[in-house]
Amino acid sequence: MEHVDVAVIGAGQSGLASAHHLLREGLTPVILEASDRATGSWSRYYDSLTLFSPARYSSLPGLPFGGDPDRYPHRDEVVAYLLRYAERLGADLRTGHRVTAVRTAGKGFELDFADGRTLGADAVVTATGGFGRPNRPALPGLDSFTGTVTHVSEYRTPAPFAGQRVVVVGAGNSAVQVAVELAGAARVSLASRAPVRWFPQRPFGRDLHFWLAVTGVDAAPLGRFQRHPATMAVIDDGRYRAALAVGRPDRRPLFARIDGPAVTWADGVTEEVDAIILATGYRPDLGYLTALGALDLAGGPRHRGGASLAHPRLAHVGLEWQRSLSSASLRGVGRDARRVAGRLARELRRP
Structure with missing residues (x-):
């Protein structure tokens, strides 16, 4: 059976940043990607997605994003950037390798793949991030809805909902x-348990990320205080708040229940609805670690700052609030990857 230094599971931003720092530590990582290219989830996001962070704050370690540093890159620019990064990285990247299970083998691990192959590794970094499993909450009556239910991870354009x-x-x-994009083609309501919270994209004339960087808030180790996924404030340059203000879309408290094709709103009004889109977040997709006892009851990793609490040679990169506000972002994942790579290198060099 082939054996490697470090198996990095996932070739998105987290896996690429991890491989970069593992190489700098003198280790030889092998990046294992289930899909056919190193773009993570980015190529599957909706067509109009644009970053909230300017290009100057949207780079992985060792390669600037390029172009106008103050522009807000489009989804396709991020995809192209990740492919360019993977090509220049010089690491062993293996696409079409879906990991189905990881188990201990001596001090290290054995990894099983969907096609029946097996790989040995001294250490493992899970870099499939915190966005692999769409969260579909148990809303009252949702299972009985006769219209279309879609998670935002499946949404691409407004055309099917016109x-x-x-x-x-x-x-x-x-x-x-x-919701704002759809409102140009459909009659849309934005429904939530709590009101939308807003944050200006350019407070005091500078982009938000400038202030996060100069104040140190972006990299502050606050992850241990963030116990549950939180709804972040919506970063807005004024367009989205203005759209909701004129009812395109309108904003309502979450409906009380669903019966067949109809939703009943909190005020008792019932109406028929064609489609419900769940923009209700994601959870880590780490079922392949089940045999290690490395997951909590909710399926999330048991870790401290990315270091697994189950095994000293297992680590995680790219989790939401792993260590800081920016842990799951292009601008912040490199910091966590550097810490994880250094820790694993020290562990593997122990007698």
Whole structure:
């Protein structure tokens, strides 16, 4: 059986940044990617997605994003950047390798793949991030809904919803962005348990990320205080708040229940709806670690700052609030990857 230094599971931003720092530590990582290219989830996001962070704050370690540093890159620019990064990285990248299980073998691990192959590794970094498993909450009556139920991870453009009555569930950035875009082609309501919270994209004339960087808030080790996924404030340059203010879309408290094709709102009004889009976040997709006892009851990793609490040679990169506000972002994942790579290198060099 082939044996490697470090198996990095996932070739998105987290896996690429991890491999970069593992190489700098003198280790030889092998990046294992289930899909056919190193773009993580980016190529599957909706077509109109644009970063909230300027290009100057959207780079992985060792390669600037390029172009106008103050522009807000489009999804396709991020995809192209990741492919360019992977090509220049010089690491052993293996696409079409879906990991189905990881188990201990001596001090290290054995990894099973969907096609029956097996790989040995001294250490493992999970870099499939915190966005692999769409969160579909148990909303009252949702299972009985006779219309279309879609998670925002499956949404691409407004075209399939043209002329329909649509409810977007959520109050975060994706929920607001998708609801506003859809409102140009459909009759849309944004429904959530709590009101939308707003944060200006350019406070005091400078981009938000400038202030996060100069104050140190972006990299501050606050992850241990963030116990549960939180709805972040919607970063807005004024367009989205103005759209909701004029009812395109309108914003409502979450419906009380669903019966067949109809939703009943909190005020008792019932109406038929064609489609419900759940912009309700994601959870880590780490089922392949089940045999290690490395997951909590909710399926999330048991870790401290990315270091697994189950095994000293297992680590995680790219989790939401792994260590800081920016842990799951292009601008912040490199910091966590550097710490994880250094820790694993020290562990592997122990007698």
